[in-house]
Amino acid sequence: MPGDARGEQGGLTLTVAAGGSGTLSLYDDDGSSTVSKRATTVRARYCEQASSGRLTIGAARGTFVGQADRRQWTVRFLGVRQAPKAVTASGRPLPASAWSWDGDRHTLRVTLPARSTQEAVTMSWRSA
Numbered sequence: 790m791p792g793d794a795r796g797e798q799g800g801l802t803l804t805v806a807a808g809g810s811g812t813l814s815l816y817d818d819d820g821s822s823t824v825s826k827r828a829t830t831v832r833a834r835y836c837e838q839a840s841s842g843r844l845t846i847g848a849a850r851g852t853f854v855g856q857a858d859r860r861q862w863t864v865r866f867l868g869v870r871q872a873p874k875a876v877t878a879s880g881r882p883l884p885a886s887a888w889s890w891d892g893d894r895h896t897l898r899v900t901l902p903a904r905s906t907q908e909a910v911t912m913s914w915r916s917a
Contacts, residue, residue, distance in 0.1 A: 800861040800903075803833065805844065807868035810836045819853050828853055829906070840917035842866060849906040861903040864912065869897040871916035878902070878912045888914075 801815075812835070818828035829851040836843045846862060869890065876888045878901050888899040897914055904910060 802863040804865045807866050819855050841915040843913040845911040848909045859903045860906050863900045866897040873914040873916050876914045
């Protein structure tokens with residue numbers, strides 16, 4: 790799952806290059822300390838099949854002063870060849886306003902509602 794994550798403390802954008810399954814660990818800290826005990830780690834796992842994908846973003850592990858207690862994730866999936874018929878988060882359909890598909894760029898963009906950083910979330914999309 791090649792990709793990256795960027796953003797401000799309360800919101801992050803994760804870019805996932807579709808085409809295979811994989812995992813990543815995201816390291817989040819206070820921006821000034823060198824002690825790893827002042828940080829959190831979030832694991833993300835992506836599974837892809839012919840016309841669907843599923844991304845699980847795990848709960849933050851660890852704490853630090855100033856850590857965001859809520860986060861809004863935006864996920865960009867690159868290489869999605871067909872418009873999704875359904876997009877869900879934690880098993881519930883997301884409204885059309887929460888996601889968009891760019892057919893020219895084959896990119897699906899999903900913005901999840903803000904939630905506790907201590908809570909995992911699984912989002913999925915299906916084209917067929």
